[in-house]
Amino acid sequence: MEQQDRSYKDKKVITIGTVSELTGLTLRQIRYYEERKLIAPYRNERGTRKYSFNDIEILMDIADKREDGVQTTEILKEMRLKEKKRESEAAVKKKMLQGQLNAQFRYGRGKI
Amino acid sequence: MEQQDRSYKDKKVITIGTVSELTGLTLRQIRYYEERKLIAPYRNERGTRKYSFNDIEILMDIADKREDGVQTTEILKEMRLKEKKRESEAAVKKKMLQGQLNAQFRYGRGKI
DNA sequence: CGTGTAAGGAATTCTGACACG
DNA sequence: CGTGTAAGGAATTCTGACACG
Numbered sequence: 156m157e158q159q160d161r162s163y164k165d166k167k168v169i170t171i172g173t174v175s176e177l178t179g180l181t182l183r184q185i186r187y188y189e190e191r192k193l194i195a196p197y198r199n200e201r202g203t204r205k206y207s208f209n210d211i212e213i214l215m216d217i218a219d220k221r222e223d224g225v226q227t228t229e230i231l232k233e234m235r236l237k238e239k240k241r242e243s244e245a246a247v248k249k250k251m252l253q254g255q256l257n258a259q260f261r262y263g264r265g266k267i
Numbered sequence: 268m269e270q271q272d273r274s275y276k277d278k279k280v281i282t283i284g285t286v287s288e289l290t291g292l293t294l295r296q297i298r299y300y301e302e303r304k305l306i307a308p309y310r311n312e313r314g315t316r317k318y319s320f321n322d323i324e325i326l327m328d329i330a331d332k333r334e335d336g337v338q339t340t341e342i343l344k345e346m347r348l349k350e351k352k353r354e355s356e357a358a359v360k361k362k363m364l365q366g367q368l369n370a371q372f373r374y375g376r377g378k379i
Numbered sequence: 380c381g382t383g384t385a386a387g388g389a390a391t392t393c394t395g396a397c398a399c400g
Numbered sequence: 401c402g403t404g405t406a407a408g409g410a411a412t413t414c415t416g417a418c419a420c421g
Binding site for chain 4: 181183184187191201203221226227228
Binding site: 282314315316 | 411414415
């Protein structure tokens, strides 16, 4: 169920006009942030951009930062930093699980 | 978080063309099912229909039933039945919670 | 009943460019 | 750098209607 809802959040199905309404950004701004690699909408056969709810969240984040005068280059760096952070946290979590698994395996073998 | 994801599922932001791709139904069919009250898309200022992921699930359900030869009138009845069921289940749940609450209250008062 | 289709109009989206600062 | 705007074309969506069965 959670996995299911997650797929909704990431599904790229929203047109740029709707995104504009939802974020308050102009079409020009939204396209420009794509040019600066801040977002990556899906393109259908004829080149029409489609965004996900997650993209919308990112755009609202960008809007906030732009209002604070942060340049797109800086925003991009920040986003990459956060990505790194998430990755390293995931790595730590994986390591912990691996440790538990190993311990479990040792005990399990002892009993057999 | 779950509440958050739920809102994505119910947010009407998808155009009929995308819905058509996602469900495999033609525009004509999708509009017709609306005429038969099986779905109720949102209409923006200029009358363009917008659907939610939930609407898409309903449409896929409809597609299955139509393939089995079920008429739209029947499908509508089934949907209303399911709705009743959900409501009565919710009522039962509420009653149970109310009972627990009352019991809790009695004990609580006894202790005070 | 459920779906296809042609019809005409209105609004959307796309790209590349010039403008301003 | 970030955003506005006019330009021209292509595709979307809408409604009401006729068709078939």
